[in-house]
Amino acid sequence: MIDIALLGTGGMMPLPERFLTSLLVRKRGRMMLIDSGEGTQVTMKMLGWGFKTIDLICYTHFHADHISGLPGLLLTIGNSDRTEPLTIAGPEGVKKIAEGLRLIAPELPFAINYIELKEKYENINISEFDLKAMQVDHRISCYGYSLDIPRAGKFDPQKAMELGIPKELWSVLQKGETAEYNGQKYTCDTVLGAPRKGIKLCYCTDTRPTADMPDFFRDADLLVYEGLYGDDEKLEKAVKHKHSVYREAANIAKAADVKELWLTHFSPAMTDPEEFLSVAADIFPNTVVGTDRLTKTIKFEER
Amino acid sequence: MIDIALLGTGGMMPLPERFLTSLLVRKRGRMMLIDSGEGTQVTMKMLGWGFKTIDLICYTHFHADHISGLPGLLLTIGNSDRTEPLTIAGPEGVKKIAEGLRLIAPELPFAINYIELKEKYENINISEFDLKAMQVDHRISCYGYSLDIPRAGKFDPQKAMELGIPKELWSVLQKGETAEYNGQKYTCDTVLGAPRKGIKLCYCTDTRPTADMPDFFRDADLLVYEGLYGDDEKLEKAVKHKHSVYREAANIAKAADVKELWLTHFSPAMTDPEEFLSVAADIFPNTVVGTDRLTKTIKFEER
Numbered sequence: 001m002i003d004i005a006l007l008g009t010g011g012m013m014p015l016p017e018r019f020l021t022s023l024l025v026r027k028r029g030r031m032m033l034i035d036s037g038e039g040t041q042v043t044m045k046m047l048g049w050g051f052k053t054i055d056l057i058c059y060t061h062f063h064a065d066h067i068s069g070l071p072g073l074l075l076t077i078g079n080s081d082r083t084e085p086l087t088i089a090g091p092e093g094v095k096k097i098a099e100g101l102r103l104i105a106p107e108l109p110f111a112i113n114y115i116e117l118k119e120k121y122e123n124i125n126i127s128e129f130d131l132k133a134m135q136v137d138h139r140i141s142c143y144g145y146s147l148d149i150p151r152a153g154k155f156d157p158q159k160a161m162e163l164g165i166p167k168e169l170w171s172v173l174q175k176g177e178t179a180e181y182n183g184q185k186y187t188c189d190t191v192l193g194a195p196r197k198g199i200k201l202c203y204c205t206d207t208r209p210t211a212d213m214p215d216f217f218r219d220a221d222l223l224v225y226e227g228l229y230g231d232d233e234k235l236e237k238a239v240k241h242k243h244s245v246y247r248e249a250a251n252i253a254k255a256a257d258v259k260e261l262w263l264t265h266f267s268p269a270m271t272d273p274e275e276f277l278s279v280a281a282d283i284f285p286n287t288v289v290g291t292d293r294l295t296k297t298i299k300f301e302e303r
Numbered sequence: 304m305i306d307i308a309l310l311g312t313g314g315m316m317p318l319p320e321r322f323l324t325s326l327l328v329r330k331r332g333r334m335m336l337i338d339s340g341e342g343t344q345v346t347m348k349m350l351g352w353g354f355k356t357i358d359l360i361c362y363t364h365f366h367a368d369h370i371s372g373l374p375g376l377l378l379t380i381g382n383s384d385r386t387e388p389l390t391i392a393g394p395e396g397v398k399k400i401a402e403g404l405r406l407i408a409p410e411l412p413f414a415i416n417y418i419e420l421k422e423k424y425e426n427i428n429i430s431e432f433d434l435k436a437m438q439v440d441h442r443i444s445c446y447g448y449s450l451d452i453p454r455a456g457k458f459d460p461q462k463a464m465e466l467g468i469p470k471e472l473w474s475v476l477q478k479g480e481t482a483e484y485n486g487q488k489y490t491c492d493t494v495l496g497a498p499r500k501g502i503k504l505c506y507c508t509d510t511r512p513t514a515d516m517p518d519f520f521r522d523a524d525l526l527v528y529e530g531l532y533g534d535d536e537k538l539e540k541a542v543k544h545k546h547s548v549y550r551e552a553a554n555i556a557k558a559a560d561v562k563e564l565w566l567t568h569f570s571p572a573m574t575d576p577e578e579f580l581s582v583a584a585d586i587f588p589n590t591v592v593g594t595d596r597l598t599k600t601i602k603f604e605e606r
Contacts, residue, residue, distance in 0.1 A: 013379050014342070016349050038375040039317070039342050046319045064374045064407040071367045072341040076316050100403035104367040 001299045002027045002149065002199060004222065007043045009273070009290040011206075011228055011243075011265040012065050019043040019292050020065050021265040023203050023224055025147060027128040032056040034145060034203050036069040041076045047293050052080035055127035059090030060205055061142035062097050070098060071105040078108045087126045089115035089133075091141035117143055134216045136207035138242045144204030146216060151300050152176030153193035160191045199298050202258070205265045208239065209248045217256035221298050224290070225249040227263035230276020234267075246276055250283035264290040304602045305330045305452065305502060307525065310346045312576070312593040314509075314531055314546075314568040315368050322346040322595050323368050324568040326506050326527055328450060330431040335359040337448060337506050339372040344379045350596050355383035358430035362393030363508055364445035365400050373401060374408040381411045390429045392418035392436075394444035420446055437519045439510035441545045447507030449519060454603050455479030456496035463494045502601050505561070508568045511542065512551045520559035524601050527593070528552040530566035533579020537570075549579055553586035567593040 003026040008019025020037030024044065031054045033040075044051065054077060059067055067090075077086065088098055095114040115124055117133050122143075124131040132146040155174040165186055169179040173188040180186070202217045205226035217223050228243040229235075238245045246263060253261040261284055266273045273289050280287040288294070306329040311322025323340030327347065334357045336343075347354065357380060362370055370393075380389065391401055398417040418427060420436050425446075427434040435449045458477045468489055472482040476491040483489070505520045508529035520526050531546040532538075541548050549566060556564035564587055569576045576592050583590040591597070 013375065013382070014345050016345055038372060039345065042317050042319055042342065062407050064378055067407055068371070068375045069341060072316065072371045075367055079316070097406050100406040103400050103403040104365050104370055 001297060002147070002201065003049075004201065004296045004298065005047050005049065006224065006262060006264060006290050006292070006294045007040055007047065008037070008292050009264045009266055010037075010065075010268065011226070012268055014039045014065075015268055018266070018268075020069075021205055021226075022066075024049065025129070025201065026053075027149070029053060030055050030128045032058065032127070032129045032131075032147075034058045035060055035066040035205075036073050037065045038068045040069040041073045043292060044073075047295075050080065051077045052082045054082075054086065055084070056087045056089065056124070056129055058124070058131070058133075058143075058145055059088070059094060060144070060203075061091055061138055061140055062093065063140070063206065066206070067097065067101070071101045074102065074108055074112075075105050078110065082110050085111040085113055087113045087115060089124050089126075090117065091135075091143060092116045092118045093141075117141075132216070134212065136204060136213075137210050138206045138208075142206050144202065144207065144213075144216065146203075146220070147199075147201040149199040151196045151198040152188065153195050156191050156193060163190060165191065197301055199300065201298065206243060208242050209244055209252055213252050214255035214257075217252065217258055220256065220258040222260045222262065222296065223253050223256065223258040224262045224264055225252065226265035227273070227276075227280065227289075228265055228267050230270060230273060230279055232279065246280040247283065250280035250287060253284040253287070259286065261287045262290045262294065263287065266290075304600060305450070305504065306352075307504065307599045307601065308350050308352065309527065309565060309567060309593050309595070309597045310343055310350065311340070311595050312567045312569055313340075313368075313571065314529070315571055317342045317368075318571055321569070321571075323372075324508055324529075325369075327352065328432070328504065329356075330452070332356060333358050333431045335361065335430070335432045335450075337361045338363055338369040338508075339376050340368045341371045343372040344376045346595060347376075350598075353383065354380045355385045357385075357389065358387070359390045359392065359427070359432055361427070361434070361436075361446075361448055362391070362397060363447070363506075364394055364441055364443055365396065366443070366509065369509070370400065370404070374404045377405065377411055377415075378408050381413065385413050388414040388416055390416045390418060392427050392429075393420060394438075394446060395419045395421045396444075420444075435519070437515065439507060439516075440513050441509045441511075445509050447505065447510065447516075447519065449506075449523070450502075450504040452502040454499045454501040455491065456498050459494050459496065466493060468494065500604055502603065504601065509546060511545050512547055512555055516555050517558040517560075520555065520561055523559065523561040525563045525565065525599065526556055526559065526561040527565045527567055528555065529568035530576070530579075530583065530592075531568055531570050533573060533576060533582055535582065549583040550586065553583035553590060556587040556590070562589065564590045565593045565597065566590065569593075 010018040022035040172179040227246040313321040325338040475482040530549040
């Protein structure tokens with residue numbers, strides 16, 4: 001199970017009624033954040049999930065509206081009594097950029113580790129979070145992220161009994177792990193059915209659509225994707241600045257066969273993002289026009 | 304005449320209902336800003352005075368709550384079509400700090416000039432603004448500012464006529480300047496009375512009180528000064544972190560014989576800053592507990 005909060009929905013600059021786009025994910029009490037523009041810590045405060053358990057901050061890219069809130073956020077995490085190290089991941093150069101911003105927040109009670117993304121596809125495994133990153137197509141290096149939570153097959157107690165597996169080991173094997181008892185090794189494959197559908201969450205903003213997106217987002221439970229403009233007439237402007245419009249987001253959601261699409265990263269010029277919902281929903285019906293602090297819980301399917 | 308807006312009143316971190324402390328001053332259509340923490344551009348947007356005419360940004364010091372909003376603010380000023388150079392002043396190191404923050408806002412349509420304050424007392428003269436800066440007493444180098452607008456003496460038309468000064472020159476002499484006509488030079492001192500009281504605005508935050516403050520703030524029309532805590536019991540904490548409490552702000556306002564005191568830079572722990580007004584007002588009656596976007600216009604006195 002994961003909890004998701006879209007902390008803001010704005011692009012380019014923070015507005016009085018719209019925080020900048022970022023996403024907070026909570027899993028088994030730990031949190032990860034994607035992007036932190038100016039004001040992200042304020043909307044996080046309004047959300048109320050706390051700051052102390054953020055183990056990972058991923059950046060899509062280094063435009064100010066996606067990272068300028070970093071120094072203040074780090075100080076506020078520091079004020080939450082965190083002492084465990086925190087990991088910051090992002091495109092190549094993330095350490096240089098973050099350390100430049102940190103000139104105004106030099107003293108923190110925790111260490112920072114950096115992960116620099118260089119390849120087209122990369123993997124990140126920190127705390128509770130196994131992520132895939134894919135480089136997308138913006139004016140500077142930019143990554144989309146996919147959080148995948150696999151789920152082991154169903155445990156078969158009948159079979160476990162037939163095989164004489166000690167009951168003490170059942171819960172371990174149930175999790176898909178290997179167990180040992182009195183020198184004998186037991187593997188889970190003997191008592192587990194085929195792997196069941198897990199949870200998949202994808203996040204991608206500030207990019208043109210790319211050919212590999214449908215595969216990368218395939219079957220996601222939720223895709224959070226940018227819709228800088230709702231109006232098709234703004235497509236040329238979106239292309240010029242390497243962004244996407246509602247229609248393109250919906251086409252990608254449809255091609256990737258995701259379950260749900262959340263639009264975000266709205267242009268400050270778009271005063272009512274909901275106005276253009278039908279542009280996307282006509283293509284991909286399960287589209288939601290994002291709002292600040294929209295939350296969702298995704299559970300494993302009953303099976 | 305100047306217009307003043309206290310853009311925020313918070314210290315340490317921005318809160319959902321309280322922006323970080325900064326001050327905007329407008330004079331003859333030009334603006335200067337003191338400090339810009341995370342979110343300052345948002346409260347500026349709410350204020351509605353625009354962004355394009357900011358000629359000078361002064362920083363008191365380089366703690367994140369006073370400067371973290373710089374990159375986003377610069378981008379928003381850039382979006383306002385400004386192309387004229389902008390000056391950033393602050394304690395020594397301001398260029399290094401600002402350029403570190405600007406790694407995420409590298410492309411701006413205007414140049415930036417820097418003024419590094421090194422001495423105990425410094426003068427800044429940019430655009431419409433003649434400022435004095437005084438180093439105060441915080442954990443890192445920190446400056447208080449005083450904006451002084453002198454006013455020439457009253458023009459005596461009777462005397463100007465007696466002296467046979469051509470009427471074309473009157474308006475120039477009236478401003479306290481020197482004029483030339485048909486090769487003859489006229490100075491204003493012959494037709495102006497004694498200099499009249501001008502306007503004085505002082506701003507000082509994140510400091511312990513110092514012995515030279517009363518002289519520096521002397522007779523100000525308005526002193527904006529920090530009151531991190533209202534409760535006297537928090538004095539020890541304020542001393543430890545080199546801040547001031549309400550009582551100290553009021554004592555300084557009284558000693559400097561200013562006309563009005565605005566308290567600001569409230570601790571996030573102080574949910575109702577107004578609650579402690581009497582602590583200051585019992586000492587200095589004309590105390591105002593600051594609120595976000597509190598504004599005031601100060602005009603030359605009628606005389």
